[in-house]
Amino acid sequence: MPDFGGTETVAAPQSLTQATQEKLRQLVARIEKLEEEKKSIADDVKETYAEAKALGFDTKVLRQVIRFRKQDRQEREEQEMVRDLYLHALGEI
Known part of the structure; x- marks a missing residue:
């Protein structure tokens, strides 16, 4: 080269x-x-x-939807599980 x-x-x-x-x-x-x-x-x-x-659409949520749809289903589910674990540990859910 x-x-x-x-x-x-x-x-x-x-x-x-x-x-x-x-x-x-x-x-x-x-x-x-x-x-x-x-x-x-x-x-x-x-x-x-x-x-x-x-x-009248919420653009912040719309951006989240776009980001969400880019992710692989398995990756998305793993992130949701970790997020729920963190929220549960913080007493939010």
């Missing part, structure tokens, strides 16, 4: 081949495009939560 000038050495621009420079430009362009898309998606998510709030 080519040395692209990590923390140990700094490569001078002339030491990179034309092909390597082009690959670097392509990678940077892709990253920048993905960062723009990520921001756009984050804005869309924010607007969707605002819409949910305008419709």
